[in-house]
Amino acid sequence: MTHPAQIFIPATYMRGGTSKGVFFRLQDLPEAARKPGPARDALLLRVIGSPDPYGKQIDGMGGATSSTSKTVILSPSTREGHDVDYLFGQVSIDRPFVDWSGNCGNLSAAVGPFAIRSGLVDASRLPENGTAVVRIWQANIGKTIIAHVPMCNGAVQETGDFELDGVTFPAAEIRLEFMDPAADDGDGGGAMFPTGNVVDELDVPGIGRLKATLINAGIPTVFVEAAALGYLGTERQDDINGDARALALFEQIRAMGAVRMGLIGNIDEAAARQHTPKVAFVAPPSGYTASSGKAVAAGDIDLLVRALSMGKLHHAMMGTAAVAIASAAAIPGTLVNLAAGGGERDDIRFGHPSGTLRVGARAVRKEEGWTIASASMSRSARVLMEGWVYVPDDIGT
Template sequence: MAFASQIRIPATYMRGGTSKGVFFRLQDLPEAAQRPGPARDELLMRVIGSPDPYGKQIDGMGGATSSTSKAVILSKSTRPGHDVDYLFGQVAIDKAFIDWSGNCGNLSAAVGPFAISNGLVDPAKVPRDGLCTVRIWQANIGKTIVAHVPMTQGAVQETGDFELDGVTFPAAEVALEFMDPADEGDDGGAMFPTGNLVDDLEVPGVGSFKATLINAGIPTIFLNAHDIGYTGTELQGAINGDKAALARFETIRAWGAVRMGLIKDVAEAATRQHTPKIAFVAPPQDYVASSGKAVRAADVDLLVRALSMGQLHHAMMGTAAVAIGTAAAVPGTLVHLAAGGGERHAVRFGHPSGTLRVGAEARQEGRQWTVTKALMSRSARVLMEGWVRVPG
C-alpha cells in the first residue's frame, strides 16, 4: 500500500512574550491553505499535533498547553498605513478545532521581528541601528498594533537584559502599542457591551456574581476572587487539577459570553474557546510565584489570575493584560476597585509567574468611556527556523 510522502513548508518557531508558536508567511503555505477553510485548519492542526486524545501533541510542534499550541500567518499588508497583516490561530489540543476569534498579545511581540527578518517590511523603513517601527494589522479583530523592534547592524536584536516574569532568560525589549483596543460599536458603548461597568451575572446552577464585562484587547469577564472562593494568590496547581472548578469556570464563561452578545446560546461556547477570557481579581497580598520568587503586596497594585482554553494561565495572556490595563483606567470596574481606586494610567499586577506592568489611556465622553491605546513591553526570539514537515 502506497502512502503519500511528507511535504515541507518554510516556517519559524518563535517565542513571543510568554507564548510560543509556529510562524508562516502566507505565500509559503500550500495553495489550498492560503485561503481560510478546512484545508488551512487541517494543515495547521497537523503541524501542531492536534487533535491529540492523549493531550501531549507528541506528533507535532505544540507543547500541550494553551501557551504553546498556536499558529501565526503573516503577509505584506494590503491595508493603507500598515506593514504586515497578522492572523492568529489558537489550536485546540484534544479537539479538531482552531479558534480564529481573537488575538494573541504575547505572540504580537514576535510579529514585528519576523516581518522584518522575512522581507515583509519595506527595507527603506528599516534602520541599521535603533528602533524599527512596524505597523501591524491584526486581522482577527481588525485592530492596529504598533511594535517598536530594536535593530543592531541591520538585523533584529533579540538578546538583551529585559526581564519578563514567566520567561526564564532575559532578551531584547519589544514595546507594543495596542491602538483603540476596545471594540467600539455605533453607539460607542461596546467596550462595555451591557452598558454597565459592573453587572450581576446570573449563572444557572452556579450562582450570581458581580462581573465587569469588557471588550478591550480581548473580550474578558472579570470576577472578584473572594466571590468564587479564591484569594487571587493561586498558582496553576490549585486550579488546573480541580475538574469541578474548571467546569464551573467554563459554565460562568459561557453565560458571560451570552451576556456579552458574543454567542446566542451557552452551547456555542464549545466552538469559541479562545474568547472570551475569564479572570478574577483581588487586592494586593504577599505570595510566592511559581518560580519561587517572592512577590510583595507593596510591589503590585492588584492580583489577577486568568484562564485560557480551560486552564489557569501560567502567567498572563498579553491581550488579557490589555483588558486589565483598560479596566483599571476606568473608575468603578472591578479591576479598578481591586487596585484601590483613584486615577490610573498604568497598573502593575501580580500573576502566577510574577508581575507585569501595563498602561492605558482612557477618557470619558459623556457617559461612555473610550481607550485610545494600551501599552506594554514583551520580548521575542527565534527558537528554530527552516521547514516543518507534515504528511501529504
C-alpha cells in the same frame, strides 16, 4: 498499498512573550491553505499535532498547553499605513478546530521581528541601529498594533537584559502599543462594555448572583472577584488546574459571560469558541510566592489577577488579557479598578502566577462613554528555530 509522501513548508518557531508558536508567510503555504477554510485549518492542526486524545501533541509542534498551541500567518499589508497583516490561530489540543476569534498579545511581540527577518517590511524604513517601528494590522479583530523593535547592525536584536516574569532568560525589550483596543462594532456586541455597564451580575448555579465586569478591550474578558468564589487571588496553576470542579465552574462563568456579551447565542455554543472570551478573577494586593520561587510583596503590586485560557489557569498572563486588565483598571468602578484601589489611573502593576507585569492604558471619557485610546506593555521575542515543517501531502492541500 500507497502512502502519502510528506511536504515541507517554510516556517519559523518563535517565542513571543510567554507563548510560543509556528510562524508562516502566507505566500509559503500550500495554495489551498492560502485562504480561510477547512484546508487551512486541517494543515495547521496537523502542524501543531491536533486533535490529540492523549493531550500531548507528540506528533506535532505544539507543547500541549494553550500557550504553545498557536500559529501565525503574516502577509504584506493590504491596509494603508500598515506594514503587515497578522492572523492568529489558536489550535485546540484535543478537538479538531482552530479558533480565529481573537488575537494573541504575547505572540504579537514576535510579529515585528518575524516580519523584518522575512522581508515583509520595507528595508528603507529599518534603521541600522536603534528602533524599527512596525505597523501591524491585527486581522482577527481589525485593530492596529505598533511594535517598537530594537535593531543592531542592520538586524533584529534578540538578546538583551529585559526580564519578563514567566520567561526563564532575559532578552531584548519590545514595546507594544495596542491602538484603540476596545471593540467598536460587530463581534463584541458593539462597545467596550457590551452591556453598557461597568459591572453586571451573572446568575451562576451553585453560587447565585455573581458580580462581573464584561469588557472587550484587547480580547473579550469576563472579570469576577476572587473572594466571591472562595479564592485569594494568589493561586498558582496546580491550585486550579488540578480541581475539575473549579475548571467546570470557570467554564460555566465564561459561557454565561459570552452570552451576556453577545459573543454567542447560548451557552452550548461556548465549546466551539474556546479562545474567547477569557475569564479572570481579581483581588486586592497581597504577598505571595510566584511559581519560580520569587517573593512578590503586596507593596510591589496594585492588584492580583489570575486568568484562564483554553480551560486552564494560565502560567503567567495572556498579552491580550493584560490589555483588558489595563483598560478595565483605567475606568472607575470596574471590578479590576476597585481591586486596584479605585480612581482614575493610567498604569498598574499586577501580580500573576509567575510574577508581575506593568501595563498602561489611556482612557478617554466621551459623551457616549469611556473608550481606550491606546494600551501598552513591554514583552520580548526570540527565534527558536527556522526551517521547514513537514506534514503528509494529503493534509491541507
